[in-house]
Amino acid sequence: MKKFLLPLLVLSLAACSGGEQGESDVIKIGYIGPMTGDAGSYGHDTKKGIDLYFQEHPTIQGKKVELIYEDAICNSQSAASAATKLVNIDQVKVIIGGQCSSETLGAAPVTEQHKVILISPVSSSPEVRDAGDYVFRMYPSDAIVGQTLAEEALKYERIAIITESTDYAEAYHDSVLHYLVQAQEVTPVVDEIVQPNTADFKTILQKVQNAKADVLLSIMQTPVKSGILVKQAAELGITAQIYGTDTLAGDDFEQHAKNAAKGVKMVIVAEDDSRAEVKEFKKVFGNFQAPVIFSLKSYDAAHVLADAIEAVGYDSDAIKQWLYDMPGREGLGGPIEFDEYGENNSQAGSVKVGVEDPATGRIVFELLREEP
Amino acid sequence: MQIILNGLIVGSAYALMGIGFSLIYSTVRYFNLAYGMVAVIGAYVAYTLMNSWSLNYVIAMLAGALVAVLIGMLSSSILFKPMVRRGGSSLVILVASFGLLIILQNISALIWQNTTRALSISDRILPGYNLFGLIITPNQLMIGAVALLMMLILELFLKKTRYGMAIRAIGDNQELTKVLGLKTEQIILAVYVIGTFISAISATLIALEIGIRPTHGVTLVIKAIIAAIIGGLGSIRGALLGGLLLGVAENLGIYFLGGQWQDTVAFTLLAVFLLVRPEGLFAKKRLVSVN
Numbered sequence: 001m002k003k004f005l006l007p008l009l010v011l012s013l014a015a016c017s018g019g020e021q022g023e024s025d026v027i028k029i030g031y032i033g034p035m036t037g038d039a040g041s042y043g044h045d046t047k048k049g050i051d052l053y054f055q056e057h058p059t060i061q062g063k064k065v066e067l068i069y070e071d072a073i074c075n076s077q078s079a080a081s082a083a084t085k086l087v088n089i090d091q092v093k094v095i096i097g098g099q100c101s102s103e104t105l106g107a108a109p110v111t112e113q114h115k116v117i118l119i120s121p122v123s124s125s126p127e128v129r130d131a132g133d134y135v136f137r138m139y140p141s142d143a144i145v146g147q148t149l150a151e152e153a154l155k156y157e158r159i160a161i162i163t164e165s166t167d168y169a170e171a172y173h174d175s176v177l178h179y180l181v182q183a184q185e186v187t188p189v190v191d192e193i194v195q196p197n198t199a200d201f202k203t204i205l206q207k208v209q210n211a212k213a214d215v216l217l218s219i220m221q222t223p224v225k226s227g228i229l230v231k232q233a234a235e236l237g238i239t240a241q242i243y244g245t246d247t248l249a250g251d252d253f254e255q256h257a258k259n260a261a262k263g264v265k266m267v268i269v270a271e272d273d274s275r276a277e278v279k280e281f282k283k284v285f286g287n288f289q290a291p292v293i294f295s296l297k298s299y300d301a302a303h304v305l306a307d308a309i310e311a312v313g314y315d316s317d318a319i320k321q322w323l324y325d326m327p328g329r330e331g332l333g334g335p336i337e338f339d340e341y342g343e344n345n346s347q348a349g350s351v352k353v354g355v356e357d358p359a360t361g362r363i364v365f366e367l368l369r370e371e372p
Numbered sequence: 373m374q375i376i377l378n379g380l381i382v383g384s385a386y387a388l389m390g391i392g393f394s395l396i397y398s399t400v401r402y403f404n405l406a407y408g409m410v411a412v413i414g415a416y417v418a419y420t421l422m423n424s425w426s427l428n429y430v431i432a433m434l435a436g437a438l439v440a441v442l443i444g445m446l447s448s449s450i451l452f453k454p455m456v457r458r459g460g461s462s463l464v465i466l467v468a469s470f471g472l473l474i475i476l477q478n479i480s481a482l483i484w485q486n487t488t489r490a491l492s493i494s495d496r497i498l499p500g501y502n503l504f505g506l507i508i509t510p511n512q513l514m515i516g517a518v519a520l521l522m523m524l525i526l527e528l529f530l531k532k533t534r535y536g537m538a539i540r541a542i543g544d545n546q547e548l549t550k551v552l553g554l555k556t557e558q559i560i561l562a563v564y565v566i567g568t569f570i571s572a573i574s575a576t577l578i579a580l581e582i583g584i585r586p587t588h589g590v591t592l593v594i595k596a597i598i599a600a601i602i603g604g605l606g607s608i609r610g611a612l613l614g615g616l617l618l619g620v621a622e623n624l625g626i627y628f629l630g631g632q633w634q635d636t637v638a639f640t641l642l643a644v645f646l647l648v649r650p651e652g653l654f655a656k657k658r659l660v661s662v663n
Contacts, residue, residue, distance in 0.1 A: 036486040038585075073486065165632060194631035197591065199488070199582030202378050202509075203626040224488045228583060234497045235509035256490045256583065260497040 027060050027314055029305065030086035031069045032079055032097030032107055038222040039074035041250045041289035042099045046121050048285065049298035050096055053306070060309045072098055074221065076106025076167065083107035087114045093316040094119070094309070096301050099294075100221065101125030101168035108132050117316050117323075119305055121298035124246065125171040129341045134320055136342035138297040138333065140269060140349075142168075145246065146175030148349030149267040152243060153180065153215050160190035160213035160240065162204060162229065166221040172245055173219050189213050196221065201229045205236050216240045223248060223290070227256025234260035243267065249352070249365045250290045261354045261363040269293050270350035270367050271333060281332055291365070296333030304329075304336060374506055375627045376620055381512045382581070383619020384519035388574035389592055390599025390611035391526065392567035398606035399542050399563045402462040406447060406472040407571060408596060409589030413476060414440030414572025415579045416484050419491050429493045429514075437572035444568030445561060447472060453557075473589060480586040488583040491576070511580040518577055522570060523612060529566075530608065539563055571596070598642045604652025613653055617641070 031050060035043035047069060054065050068090050070082035079098050086092045087110060094117040098104040104123040111118040112132035120128065120137040124145060128137055153159045159180065163173040170193070180186045189211040192204050208216055216233070220226045226248045233242060234257075246268040254261055271278055271293050278296070282288075285295060304323065312318035328337035328346075335346040352365040393407055418436030421427040427435070451472060455465055493514055500509035508516075530536035542559050575584075575592055582588075599618050603610025618638060625637030645652065 036481070038488050040485070040487050162631075192631050195634060197587075198631055198634060200382060201631075202581075203375055203623045204631050206374055206378070207627060224583070227490070228488075231497050232509075232581070235500050235511065236507055237499045252487065256488075258492070258495070258497045 024063075026064050026066045027309060028066050028068060028090055028092045029302075030083075030090060030092040030095035030097070031067060032072050032082045032086070032095055032103055033069075033099040034074040034103070035069065035071035037073040037075075038224040038252070039100055039247075041223060041252055042074075042122065042247075042294055043071065045288055045290040045295040046096075046099050046298035049121070049295035050302045052281075052284065052295075053299045053302035057306060060306050061313070065306075068092065070097075072100075072103045072106070074100035074102060076102040079103035079106035080110055083110035083116075083118075087111065087116050093117065093314055094305055094319060096121065096298065096305065098123060100166075101128060101171065102166060104128050104135070104137070105131055105167055108135050111135070115316050117305070117319050119301050119323075121301045122246075122294050123168075125168050126175060127167065127171055129343055133342070134316065136323055136338055136344075138301050138331075138336065138344050139293075140345045140347050141343060142172040142245075143175045144345055144347075145267060145269060145349035146172050147179050148351070149217060149243060149245065150176045150179035150184075152265070152267060152351060153217055154184060154186065156215035156241065158211065158213045159186065159188040159215050159217065160208040160211060161188050161217045161219065162190075162192050162194060162201065162208070163219040164198075164221050164225055165193050165195055168247070169219045169221050169245075176217065176219070199225070199228050201232050202236060205229075205233050205238060208233075208240065209236065209238055213240050216242045218242055218244050218248070220244070221247060223250040223253035224256060227253040227261070230257040230260050230264055241265065246291060246293075246349075249354075250288075252289070254363055257363075259363075262356055264354045265368065266352050266354075266365060267349040268352055268365075269334065269347045270352065271296055273367075275332075278332060293333055296331070300331035300333050300336060303331065375623050377506050377508065378512075379620030379623035380616055381508075381516045381619070382578075382623070383616035385515050385574050385578045385615075386595045386599050386618050387612045387615025388519050388522055388570050388577075389596035390603060390615040391523070391608055392570035392574070393593070393596035394600040394603065394606055394608060394611040395539070395570075396563055396567040397600065399539065399560050400452070400456075402452070402456075402465040403469065403597070404447075404452070405466065405469040405593055406476060406589075407444075407469075407568075408575070408591070408593030409473045409476040409480070409586075410440050410443050410447065410568055411571035411575035411592055412584060412586065412589045413443060413480060414568075415491065415575040415584045415588075416480060416489070418576045419484070419489050419579070419584055422491070429491075433518075433573060433576040436576055437569045440572035441565050441568045443476075444564050448561065448564045453560075473593070477586045477589055480589075484584075484586070486586060488585045489579075490583050491579040493580065514580060515577045518573065522573060526566070526570070526608070535559075535562060539566075595638075598638055600652075601642060602645050602652055604654040607652065607654040610652050610654030 033043040072079035072082045101123040104120045108131035118135045122139045124139045124142045126141050126143040163169050190208050218229050226244050242264045244266040248266040308319045308322040312322050351368040353368045354363045357364045414436040417439045418432040421432040500507040538559050599614035600611045603614030621641050625633050
């Protein structure tokens with residue numbers, strides 16, 4: 001009996017492994033993002049953007065699309081585990097993710113090794129540029145967007161910076177500081193790095209106040225941390241203009257900062273509200289938990305990926321080449337054209353400011369149109 | 373001065389955590405790592421009551437603390453007490469309490485999700501008060517006032533009531549109290565009630581500043597342990613002073629060394645005490661046999 005069991009087991013395992021994807025009647029697409037944790041709002045909105053695209057376009061090459069979501073809680077180790085699972089167990093050839101830069105940088109070594117496409121909707125750390133040949137991203141690098149923040153800061157005399165110690169925030173900080181110090185020879189009066197588990201900023205904010213800073217750049221990983229910092233700054237009576245980055249706005253930010261969010265500015269890639277298709281997307285999407293551009297970029301990532309598979313099939317090498325060769329096109333979140341590093345640096349940062357919506361009393365971020 | 377004030381206020385919350393931990397340790401003589409997580413559940417319950425039932429902060433805090441007390445009593449009766457009865461060593465109980473910490477942390481993440489929940493005493497963020505050039509925020513005022521009140525009540529309870537004196541007696545010598553006919557198990561349960569209640573109040577106060585999330589359970593128990601060890605394990609006054617010292621040292625470290633050094637300062641302080649004065653600031657006096 002025993003001698004029959006072993007071959008039977010081997011055969012069963014072989015059957016379970018799924019065999020070649022090309023012969024399957026479904027197209028598997030993986031997703032890596034923070035679906036829980038303080039960055040959960042990014043995961044919620046980017047997932048929903050992808051869902052919306054595939055609800056509208058449920059098949060590619062006549063095959064049903066199967067989406068497999070993995071939660072990486074904005075953490076590089078979890079992202080690496082998620083990528084390993086998607087590549088080895090689910091045998092996907094394409095992954096949309098990560099969302100946090102830590103996730104993309106954590107997943108990239110796994111996907112590169114297995115020649116799997118990793119296309120990130122919103123990771124913006126400059127380090128993503130060199131993450132690999134199969135790594136693409138929709139959102140411009142912080143090396144570009146960060147310059148807008150630095151230029152805004154230069155409108156003030158005494159600059160303070162508080163940065164969270166994460167892959168995204170530290171790289172963003174370096175871009176801003178590089179521009180301030182190298183290009184403009186301006187040194188911040190306060191330049192503090194805080195641990196990711198820090199949530200009591202009062203003593204550091206005291207430093208900002210003692211240094212008589214008139215602008216404070218808050219470079220945090222999540223809207224929760226930004227919200228807590230803005231709240232504590234308001235309680236201490238800090239009058240410096242606060243600027244955040246693209247991770248600032250969202251429900252979580254407002255929940256913590258409340259009325260103190262009013263007047264806070266953020267530098268972010270702005271969506272073009274004048275376009276009818278963007279208006280329609282907003283209407284269909286419903287309640288946004290994160291900035292609108294995040295879901296637009298994830299929708300666009302799903303779109304270009306679907307077009308690539310439609311054109312060349314479910315083959316990661318062919319998809320990679322198709323993406324590099326893709327002529328420039330207009331996505332919902334703005335222009336898309338990948339350079340030789342797989343980056344889409346076709347947009348710069350814009351400034352938004354928190355204003356009170358008279359209808360709801362809630363703080364919303366509107367594009368700042370300063371008087372000439 | 374402002375930095376020291378900030379340190380004293382956050383230190384008063386650490387002190388409460390440390391006092392509760394020390395109080396429990398003085399009677400049971402084992403480390404309960406789930407202590408911080410039970411306190412965080414109390415804060416979560418307060419959050420739920422405030423948001424779903426629109427309860428006032430103080431009432432919600434007290435109700436949350438009662439739920440935490442229930443969980444603390446259950447953990448003692450179902451898990452720790454049977455282990456002690458079966459002769460489980462303090463190391464075995466330490467590991468079991470770590471297991472309980474992980475279980476409670478994951479249950480909390482399931483119920484309240486893994487994000488940071490905001491707790492606030494008012495719907496609007498209000499600027500702090502200026503007292504002789506020092507800024508004290510409404511949240512800091514609440515933390516300082518409640519912590520002080522809790523410490524005064526505890527001091528009176530331990531010194532003026534029969535139960536309080538029994539708790540102190542059992543902390544000094546458990547065997548002797550048995551000989552004197554005190555109901556040891558009942559007193560241990562009472563200590564669990566008081567210690568857990570204090571810790572949940574502390575967690576709900578700290579939540580005003582940093583919000584609540586499941587991982588705070590680990591952070592808080594570490595603060596409690598450091599405060600208790602600095603002060604002298606089992607000493608209430610020691611834990612009070614240890615908590616205040618920890619808060620001030622952390623804030624001075626943040627100001628002079630930078631925000632990334634906060635934890636390093638806390639653990640350096642602990643290491644220095646373990647090296648130079650391992651019995652802590654207020655070592656408990658023990659009855660010793662004289663030959």
